[in-house]
Amino acid sequence: MPMPLAEHSATIEDVARRAGVSTATVSRVINQSGPVDAATITRVQTAMRELKYIPRTAARNLASRKTNTLGLLLTDIQGDFFAPMLSGVESAARAAGYDLLIATTNVRAPRAPFPSILGPQNTDGLLVFINSLGSAGLEHYHELGFPVVLIHQSSPEGLNIPCVTVENKAAAKKLIDHLIEVHQRRHIAFLRGPEDQQDSHWRALGYKQSLEAHGLAVDPGLIASGEFDRAIAAHAVKQLLESGVEFGVLDALQHAVKRVPEEISVVGFDDQRLSAYLTPPLTTVRAPTERVGSEAVRQLVQLIQTRQADPLTLLPTEMIIRRSCGCVLP
Amino acid sequence: MPMPLAEHSATIEDVARRAGVSTATVSRVINQSGPVDAATITRVQTAMRELKYIPRTAARNLASRKTNTLGLLLTDIQGDFFAPMLSGVESAARAAGYDLLIATTNVRAPRAPFPSILGPQNTDGLLVFINSLGSAGLEHYHELGFPVVLIHQSSPEGLNIPCVTVENKAAAKKLIDHLIEVHQRRHIAFLRGPEDQQDSHWRALGYKQSLEAHGLAVDPGLIASGEFDRAIAAHAVKQLLESGVEFGVLDALQHAVKRVPEEISVVGFDDQRLSAYLTPPLTTVRAPTERVGSEAVRQLVQLIQTRQADPLTLLPTEMIIRRSCGCVLP
DNA sequence: CTGAAAGCGCTTACAG
DNA sequence: CTGAAAGCGCTTACAG
Numbered sequence A, B: 001m002p003m004p005l006a007e008h009s010a011t012i013e014d015v016a017r018r019a020g021v022s023t024a025t026v027s028r029v030i031n032q033s034g035p036v037d038a039a040t041i042t043r044v045q046t047a048m049r050e051l052k053y054i055p056r057t058a059a060r061n062l063a064s065r066k067t068n069t070l071g072l073l074l075t076d077i078q079g080d081f082f083a084p085m086l087s088g089v090e091s092a093a094r095a096a097g098y099d100l101l102i103a104t105t106n107v108r109a110p111r112a113p114f115p116s117i118l119g120p121q122n123t124d125g126l127l128v129f130i131n132s133l134g135s136a137g138l139e140h141y142h143e144l145g146f147p148v149v150l151i152h153q154s155s156p157e158g159l160n161i162p163c164v165t166v167e168n169k170a171a172a173k174k175l176i177d178h179l180i181e182v183h184q185r186r187h188i189a190f191l192r193g194p195e196d197q198q199d200s201h202w203r204a205l206g207y208k209q210s211l212e213a214h215g216l217a218v219d220p221g222l223i224a225s226g227e228f229d230r231a232i233a234a235h236a237v238k239q240l241l242e243s244g245v246e247f248g249v250l251d252a253l254q255h256a257v258k259r260v261p262e263e264i265s266v267v268g269f270d271d272q273r274l275s276a277y278l279t280p281p282l283t284t285v286r287a288p289t290e291r292v293g294s295e296a297v298r299q300l301v302q303l304i305q306t307r308q309a310d311p312l313t314l315l316p317t318e319m320i321i322r323r324s325c326g327c328v329l330p
Numbered sequence C, D: 001c002t003g004a005a006a007g008c009g010c011t012t013a014c015a016g
Helices: A012-019 A023-031 A038-051 A057-064 A079-095 A135-144 A168-181 A198-213 A230-242 A248-255 A289-306 B012-019 B023-031 B038-051 B057-064 B079-095 B135-144 B168-181 B198-213 B230-242 B248-255 B289-306
Strands: A069-074 A099-104 A125-129 A148-151 A163-166 A190-192 A223-225 A267-269 A283-286 A312-315 A318-320 B069-074 B099-104 B125-129 B148-151 B163-166 B190-192 B223-225 B267-269 B283-286 B312-315 B318-320
Touching: A012 A023, A012 A038, A023 A038, A057 B057, A069 A079, A069 A289, A079 A099, A079 A289, A079 B079, A079 B099, A099 B079, A125 A289, A135 A148, A148 A289, A163 A168, A163 A198, A163 A289, A168 A198, A168 A267, A168 A283, A168 A318, A190 A198, A190 A230, A223 A230, A289 A312, B012 B023, B012 B038, B023 B038, B069 B079, B069 B289, B079 B099, B079 B289, B125 B289, B135 B148, B148 B289, B163 B168, B163 B198, B163 B289, B168 B198, B168 B267, B168 B283, B168 B318, B190 B198, B190 B230, B223 B230, B289 B312
Parallel strands: A069 A099, A069 A125, A125 A148, A148 A163, A163 A312, A190 A223, A267 A283, B069 B099, B069 B125, B125 B148, B148 B163, B163 B312, B190 B223, B267 B283
Antiparallel strands: A099 B099, A283 A318, B283 B318
């Protein structure tokens, strides 16, 4: 039969009384915020232990006018992304002495009357994940001078909000370079993500740059919209095939999907968990997602504490070569 | 050049002054906690809007002696688990009017001097995910009468902490029943997870019960330790093969892995994202992970508000039949 | 329906 | 090195 507990638990005053000191002194030993006699420290610590004292966060926050909390704004579900990202954010935040408050929103379907869930009222700064906030929201925080760091999304023009993301363009370029240089591919279709998504924007650019660098024409007919969606992507590929594109290989693909990578090479982004177990194993680009998270925290903490951060942090990716591109591995 | 903002932002007093009322009245309209004249409400709301007033969370929490925050204790990385779980928890928490504070810990490698990260000092109740807290920690909260709900882990004896999990035993049984009844399998090996892990405990039990129900002997030589780890599992399978177990099929498997499902059926737990794209597509059990999250929140909120919750919530799973078990699909 | 006032549990100049 | 006291910004009986 549990009882209301808040009333029963010790406050700083109880500790002070038991240790025979003032609450100011107790506060000093808790926060190491001022000189305290060694013997006094011991007495206070003993009292805290005996009373199982834990400072109430709300009281500290109110008195110190800080929340010591970081906010993380997320969209619904990010697939394999999620776990490493959160892990990076959480451990970095904790290590820097901050709590982590999480909320999910979506630019496309804003839930609550905007800026209210996470903001100056409950956090010292915010990590904003791609697509969780529109530019109106970002502007709002900007006007307040409230620290925000963007993840996988660059700042709206003029606001100069620091951003942490991944080398998408270079990665796409490397991937296409590989197909062209190592596997002599010349007709390379590109299944791109949403237009308004920055990751896919940069990847498309990398794709084009690689083609151009090799003197190959960019054929708009070879760029289809996959929208990062299974069904849409499948449909797009079908269209590509039916459109009569001059592709012996694609025709072959249509009738004998198994001819990967002999007739057609396939490469992808995001090294998902079972990528290595597909048939054939998929060559992909792996992003340092956990580091993106921790790096974003680092920037945010810096922004909070020094009022400045790096405008853009671009983390390198890694190309994971497997069978699907045509490489023969031991 | 952003400026310190806390000082500039409006407080309840500013709102009260501008609306020509007392702070008590403003508080009443914010929280709808008492009768207020319609006209007064309008005046207050206008003032709030004009001043862009947002109540400071810390002040509310301190004054009301509630945090309106739920805590979620997680272990490092849960794979595909993570995203839907968090999504379920976050949206349910938000819907119930709670903020969500997250922390990761691990029973096996406790970071901080225990109970301190998340607790009565900053949350009204805690969701404890499997393996994030040992029984010592749970006992601690229990003594305090602090509301806790366990996820995918049952209560230590005597504590009676409510638990939300998934029908592991029934799911395993269904899976094995399927192999026996539909595919006439008789020699069924079981690659089990860690001994101290409840999910794997129940699955093992389901495996055994299915065998027994069909009059088949449980051969300990057929139960190997996979530990939910790729390398360890691979090694275990190898051992199983080399141990000379009387398995024509396994021998065959060793030399021609491709004979799945003709010679050997394979089924698994946890319907991972690419399961359907393996060769052959994997028959698995799908758990309602997002619902586990939201259900856990429901129980926790109930526990906080009424001091009682269901001791055990067992959510049903779904068997996803694909090719690897031997079924022929359209 | 409304307000004055106490109080939530800390931190932080200020003074000594 | 230490304490008295003000103050952080709300909520909540209590009184009217």
